[in-house]
Amino acid sequence: VGAEPGLGSRAGLVAREALSRLRERRRRAHRRYVTPEDAAASPGEVGLLVQVLMVARDRAWISVAAPRPLPHGGFDLSPWPGGAPAIARDRAPPSRAYRKLEEAFLWMGQAPGPGELCVDLGAAPGGWSAAALARGARVVAVDRAPLAPSLAGHPHLTLVRGSAFAFEPPRPADWLLTDVICEPERTVALIQRWVTRRWCRKVVASIKLKGRGGDRLLGEARAALEACGWGHVRIKHLHHNKNEVTVMMMAGERG
């Protein structure tokens, strides 16, 4: 936004003043105050998230929200200040795409565990696969392009050079991960195929957007994915997404 000059330092002053008043006048509340950094690191500790957006020197928008845990895991609202979760910087994965996958795991409150099987479609150069491998999962990585040499020979990694759309798993996987660049309708059809054939129990998928018209398109995608009958279907523009959104789905009863 075209913010007024100096608004950043004013926001710092407002934050300090608000905290000082809280300490003086609401001691009990102040004792429960969690810094934004701690809130980002331990979202479960957040009772009430107060956010102040300065739009001018003398005007601000304030939001006060209580993020609640969902029955399937994760939260209904962002427990991270500014919607920006703390994803540890890691130089090991071959691409920075791992950050949006880690963010999706935080929103879902679940991540692949040791021994779980992940199929990673459109895996190259291997950021998502590296993130799943780092959690002890086994990964089948499918791409027409090669993966980064740093992943070669990993004992829990199987490489399949070929089409993400033609691949059929020899046995059901726990997680379908897909970051293939293609038309949104193709990604939705791909997810539907995996879900209706019970080839996975959880999904993290990127829907790549082009230009405008995303609202209608995402409405149709949501309806199509909800029609699969899974308990948890969420489509979000994550903090680490660019011109794309992330689908997060989990099998189970609706609730």
Ligand SMILES: C[S@@+](CC[C@H](N)C(=O)[O-])C[C@H]1O[C@@H](n2cnc3c(N)ncnc32)[C@H](O)[C@@H]1O
């Ligand atoms: C955005 S990149 C994936 C990045 C990856 N998630 C990571 O973390 O490094 C998209 C990938 O999809 C692959 N891709 C596109 N169309 C494909 C297809 N039909 N079959 C297999 N892979 C495909 C591309 O080769 C490319 O490697």
